[in-house]
Each structure stands twice: as C-alpha cells, then as structure tokens.
Amino acid sequence: MSGISFPPISSPGSQPDMASQPRKVSIVTDVLPTDSVQLAPAYTTRFFNALWPTDLLADEVQQRRETGYEVDEFIETANVTDPADRQAVLRIVDGMRDAVRLPGWLYEEPDSLEAIEAASAGAPASAVVPDAELTDKISAAWLGRIAGCNLGKPIEWGFHWTSQHIRDYLELADAYPLRDYVPRLDPMPEGFELTANWPETTRGNVDGSARDDDIDYPILALHLLEKHGDALRTEDVGTAWTTLFPIEQLYTAERAAYVNLVEGYRPPETARRRNPYREWIGAQIRADVFGYVHAGDPLEAARFAYRDATLSHTGNGVYGEMWAAALVATAFTAHSPREAVETSLHVVPRGSRLAEALRHVLALHDDRVSWEEALASIQERYGHYSWVHTINNAAAVAVALLWSEGDFTTGVGRVVMSGWDTDSNGATVGSVLGILTGTADLPEHLIAPLHDRTRSALFGFDNSKISDLARRTTRLAVDRLA
Numbered sequence: 001m002s003g004i005s006f007p008p009i010s011s012p013g014s015q016p017d018m019a020s021q022p023r024k025v026s027i028v029t030d031v032l033p034t035d036s037v038q039l040a041p042a043y044t045t046r047f048f049n050a051l052w053p054t055d056l057l058a059d060e061v062q063q064r065r066e067t068g069y070e071v072d073e074f075i076e077t078a079n080v081t082d083p084a085d086r087q088a089v090l091r092i093v094d095g096m097r098d099a100v101r102l103p104g105w106l107y108e109e110p111d112s113l114e115a116i117e118a119a120s121a122g123a124p125a126s127a128v129v130p131d132a133e134l135t136d137k138i139s140a141a142w143l144g145r146i147a148g149c150n151l152g153k154p155i156e157w158g159f160h161w162t163s164q165h166i167r168d169y170l171e172l173a174d175a176y177p178l179r180d181y182v183p184r185l186d187p188m189p190e191g192f193e194l195t196a197n198w199p200e201t202t203r204g205n206v207d208g209s210a211r212d213d214d215i216d217y218p219i220l221a222l223h224l225l226e227k228h229g230d231a232l233r234t235e236d237v238g239t240a241w242t243t244l245f246p247i248e249q250l251y252t253a254e255r256a257a258y259v260n261l262v263e264g265y266r267p268p269e270t271a272r273r274r275n276p277y278r279e280w281i282g283a284q285i286r287a288d289v290f291g292y293v294h295a296g297d298p299l300e301a302a303r304f305a306y307r308d309a310t311l312s313h314t315g316n317g318v319y320g321e322m323w324a325a326a327l328v329a330t331a332f333t334a335h336s337p338r339e340a341v342e343t344s345l346h347v348v349p350r351g352s353r354l355a356e357a358l359r360h361v362l363a364l365h366d367d368r369v370s371w372e373e374a375l376a377s378i379q380e381r382y383g384h385y386s387w388v389h390t391i392n393n394a395a396a397v398a399v400a401l402l403w404s405e406g407d408f409t410t411g412v413g414r415v416v417m418s419g420w421d422t423d424s425n426g427a428t429v430g431s432v433l434g435i436l437t438g439t440a441d442l443p444e445h446l447i448a449p450l451h452d453r454t455r456s457a458l459f460g461f462d463n464s465k466i467s468d469l470a471r472r473t474t475r476l477a478v479d480r481l482a
Contacts, residue, residue, distance in 0.1 A: 001156075001213055001251055001285055001388060001424045037072040042083040046159060048277065048388070050256035053089035059276035059386075060096050066385065067279075067315075068105040071096060093274055108351030109315045111268070113306050116319070119349035124326065126297040127333040134477055137332055137435045138292050139470040140442055142218075144434020145288060145427045146454055146466060147446040148412045149214045152422030153201040154182045154194040158387025163375065163419040165192070170417070178413035180445055181206055209454035209466070213251065214285045214427040219454075219461050220244065221289035221308065222469060225476055232304065234267040237311050249457040252277035252388060257312035271312050280386060281393050283309035284320035285424045288431045291328025293476045298326035302347040316354045320390035322347045323354065324397075324428060331435040337401040337411075338365065340432060357382060357391050361398040371403040375418055387420045396420055400429050408433045409443050 045058040057078055064071045074096050081088050110116050117123075129137070155161040155169075169192050170176035173183045181203040184194060194202065200210040209215060220240060228236050238261050241250070247258050256275035271278050287305045294301035305325035309318040327344035334340040341362065348355045360381065364374045378399060382392035396418040404411025411433045415425045434442060454469075456462050 001281060001421055037075045037079075039075055040079045040083075043078060048252050048386070050252065050259055050275070050277070053086050053093065054083050056093045056256075056274055056276060057089050060093050062386070063276040063279065064096055064099050068101050069096075069099040070102050071099055074099070090274070093276075097272075106351075107353055107356075108349060109319075109353070110349060111310075111314055111318070113303065116306070116322070116349055117347075119351060121346045121350055124298045124330065124343045124346040126299065128481060129295045129332045129477075131478055134295055134332070135470075135474050136438050137295070138474045138477065139467070140434035140437065140439045141288065141292055141328070141431045142434075142466050142470045142473070143439070143442055143447050143450065144408065144412075144430035144432075144437075145218065146209045146215055146430075146450060147442075148415075148426035148428070148430020149212050149423045150201050150206060150209055150426075150450075151178075151181055151412055151430075151446065152416040152424070152426035153210060153212060154184070154198040155416070156195055156421065156423045158420050158422075160193065161419055161422065163379070163417060166417050166419055166422075168192075175203075176417075177410075178417050179409050181449075182416075206449035208449075208451045208463075211455035211457055211462075212423060212427075213249065213254075213457070214424050215454050216245070216249070216456050216458050216461075217286040218289045219456055219458055219464060219469065221286060222473055222476075223458075223461070225289065225293055225304075226472065232307055234307050234311050237308050238267065238270065241311075244459045244461075246457060251282065252280050253282040253312040253317065267311050268314070271310060271314050271317075275312070277317075277388075278312070278314045279317040279320075279390055280313075281317075281320065281388050281390050281421050281424055283313040283317050284324045284390055284394065285427065287321045287324035288328050288428070289473060290325040291331075292473050293480060294325075294329050295332035295477055296329060298329040298343060298347060301325040301329035316352060316390050319348045319352055319354045320394055323358070323394065327428075328431055328435065331432045334436065336406070337404055337432070337436065338362075340436070341398050341401055353391055354394060357395045358398055361395050361402065364399075365402045371399065371414055374399045374403060388424075393421050393425055397425050397428050400425070401432060404429070404433060406436070408437050408441060409446070412446075 043054050043058045045055045047055055049055045061071050074092055078092050110119055173185055175183050184198055184202040197210050199205055242261055250258055257270040260270040260273050286308055290304040291301045302322035302325050305321040309321035323344050326347045327340055330340045330343040345358050378395040385392045400411050400415030412426050412430050415429045416422045452466050454464050
C-alpha cells in the first residue's frame with residue numbers, strides 16, 4: 001500500500017474499470033444512499049492524507065455514505081466554509097460522528113471481539129503442522145509475500161493502473177498474462193507511467209526487495225511477538241509505531257491513528273477519531289505473521305490480528321485483518337485455495353459486507369465462470385469503494401486464489417493484473433500460495449532476484465535477511481506448539 005499519499009500521476013480514471021470480456025453472470029449492485037449534495041471542488045481528494053483536513057472531510061463523507069449515513073447537512077456546511085480554515089474544517093469532520101444512519105441498513109458489523117465471534121460462523125477447526133513442514137512453509141510464505149509485493153509495486157496507483165490499463169500496457173510489452181516482474185518499456189508509451197519505485201521493482205532491475213509497508217508490517221509483527229508473546233496488547237503496537245516508524249512511511253488509517261497517538265489518544269479512539277480510512281486495507285496487510293506463528297489455528301491467528309487491527313481500524317477494516325490472518329493460518333493445513341478461503345470465512349461476521357463479498361466470490365467459483373468474468377463481477381459490485389478499501393481488495397485476493405489453478409505465478413500475476421492495491425494483494429496471495437506450494441515450487445525467476453534481503457523503513461530493521469525473518473518466525477511457531 002506504499003506511496004498512496006503521493007500526487008496522482010497524469011490522466012487517472014476516477015473508478016476501477018470494468019473488464020473488457022463479456023460476462024455470463026447476473027449481478028445485483030450495492031445501492032448506496034443517494035448523493036443529493038456534492039462537495040465543492042476544493043474538497044476533491046486523491047491523496048488520502050490524514051494530515052490534511054480537506055482530505056479528512058472528503059474521505060469521511062465517502063466513508064459515512066458507504067455505511068448508510070445521512071451527511072448532506074455536513075456537506076452544505078463545508079461548501080460555505082473556507083477550506084483553508086483548518087479548525088473549521090476539522091469541526092465538520094468531528095461533527096460527522098453524530099450523523100444519523102438512514103433507514104434500510106441491512107448489515108451487522110460489530111466492533112468488540114466478543115460480538116464479532118458471536119456474529120461469525122463458529123470456530124474453525126485447528127490442526128498441528130509437523131516441524132519440518134512448518135519450517136519450509138514459513139520460508140515459502142516470507143519469500144512469496146515479498147516477491148508478490150514487489151511484483152505489484154510499479155503499478156500501484158489505482159486511479160491510473162486499472163485492470164484494463166494494466167492489460168493494455170502488458171500487451172504492448174508482450175508480457176500478458178503477467179508471469180514475471182513488470183517490464184519497463186523504453187520509451188514508455190504515452191498515457192502510461194510507472195510509479196517512482198520502478199528502478200527497483202521492474203524486470204531486470206530487482207536486486208533485493210524494495211522497501212514497502214507491506215513488508216514493514218510483517219517485520220514489525222515478528223518483532224512484537226518476540227518481545228511480548230501472548231501478552232501483546234493493542235497499546236504495544238501503538239508504542240512500536242511511534243518508536244520505530246517515521247510518520248510519512250505510514251498511510252491512510254495508520255497515519256490517522258499515528259496522529260491520534262501523538263495527540264494523546266488511546267485505542268480504540270485512535271481508530272475512530274478523524275480516521276475516514278478505518279475500513280480500508282491497511283490492517284489487512286498486517287496480518288500474515290499472526291497466521292504464520294499460529295499455523296493451523298485460524299481462530300487464534302484472528303484473535304491476535306484483532307489486537308493489532310483495532311489500533312487503526314473498525315468494522316470491515318478489522319475483519320479484513322482477522323480474515324487474512326485466518327486465511328494464512330489455514331493455508332498450512334488446507335489442501336487447496338478453496339478450502340483455505342472457505343475456512344477463513346468462519347472468523348468474519350456473517351452479516352458483514354466483507355462476508356457478503358467473499359460469499360459472492362465463492363458462488364462465482366461454484367458457477368465455474370472464468371477468471372475474467374469473476375473479476376468483472378467484483379468490479380461491478382465493489383468498484384464504488386476506494387481502490388485501497390478492504391472489501392474490494394479482499395474479493396480480488398479471493399478471486400486470484402480460487403482461480404490460481406494451484407500455481408503461484410498464475411495466482412500472483414492475476415491478482416496484480418486485477419488492479420486496485422496491486423502490491424498489497426500480490427503480497428497476500430504470494431504469502432498464501434507460498435504456504436500451499438512450499439519452497440520447491442516457488443518460481444526461481446521471481447525469488448532469486450530478491451537475494452535474501454529486504455529493505456525496511458522500520459528503525460533498526462533495514463536490510464533484513466529474509467531467511468533470518470523466516471527462521472525467527474519458525475522458532476516462535478514451534479515454541480507455541482511445544
């Protein structure tokens with residue numbers, strides 16, 4: 001998810017595109033509250049920056065409308081307020097906490113762990129993973145996550161790199177479907193622009209892993225579990241952020257929570273105050289190590305993920321991390337991606353929008369539609385969400401896993417070609433498929449260029465050895481089972 005607070009590149013589209021292939025499935029799209037009042041152009045945002053009051057206001061309006069609240073009066077007030085008046089704009093943002101939910105909201109989306117578990121399908125079964133198998137699968141998971149992240153990084157800007165734009169570029173580069181790092185054409189064709197990290201992440205240029213928050217957070221989770229073990233608290237996560245992270249290396253919900261921590265707020269208020277990104281993908285990308293350490297035990301993995309997620313997220317943002325942790329934990333004992341996805345759904349409240357989206361993906365798989373048709377379906381149903389929201393990206397991850405054909409390169413390539421948060425989704429799919437396939441079946445052309453090294457913005461953790469991260473993770477997992 002790194003880099004999303006940078007200025008937008010030229011000629012971005014406003015929404016994810018619809019895939020060009022014909023669809024055979026009928027869709028009922030989500031219906032949002034009627035947008036009868038629009039924000040003035042001065043509040044238009046594509047930066048998602050929690051340090052900017054105008055971004056907070058515009059993005060809070062979107063978050064409230066997506067969750068069924070009436071916000072027209074707040075928009076009317078904003079439109080006659082000077083956008084440069086920081087305090088006035090922030091008062092409007094704060095006032096939206098008193099917004100009233102419109103009639104007809106059909107979802108049940110609790111926040112406490114007890115309520116989440118009560119609203120879910122019941123505890124998924126746990127299983128023990130033999131030590132030798134655990135060692136190999138954790139190594140494959142770290143390598144798969146880091147390779148998948150780097151695969152998606154040069155095209156991580158959802159306004160510009162829609163799935164159709166990605167396909168157009170890859171076809172120009174004779175690289176469709178994507179089965180290797182993204183190539184850079186020289187000169188770049190008009191209308192296409194790779195993100196600034198391309199010298200480190202494109203084909204032929206990968207020399208160790210580039211820095212990315214999708215890698216920073218797993219390193220941090222490992223450090224936290226080594227330091228606190230089962231006693232890990234949400235407050236410990238917050239202390240680690242402010243101690244080890246520069247604020248501008250965190251994005252969206254994490255940056256908003258960081259500001260709240262610095263201003264003296266504590267969880268769960270850090271997730272709720274001036275944080276319109278509280279249901280976005282930031283927590284979901286922090287889940288994997290909780291799944292590695294609790295291999296075969298998706299419920300316990302999800303419970304640890306909850307402790308982490310509630311520093312910065314609520315609702316579906318929290319469910320996203322719990323789901324991803326359970327998905328990873330289940331992969332250690334699952335026989336297929338389908339089994340992993342189905343089992344992980346047990347930790348998500350049944351009446352939530354995330355559960356609805358994942359059930360929709362499973363139904364598409366039952367209907368035996370093509371990957372292109374499945375992608376078009378989730379774009380139509382969930383394309384109204386930000387390209388860094390939890391729900392649409394989780395659906396894209398599930399589609400890529402179910403249509404991966406059991407092949408690492410196919411799955412990771414397909415999720416990156418899906419657009420939205422390409423590096424985060426590449427990392428998650430790479431992690432899960434790495435576990436399912438093991439190190440022997442990881443593609444050498446994606447793994448070898450990493451040279452067992454990853455950069456990190458975490459203070460004291462730059463140039464970590466991937467093999468060392470895997471070894472330390474395995475020790476924690478084995479000690480838990482002992």
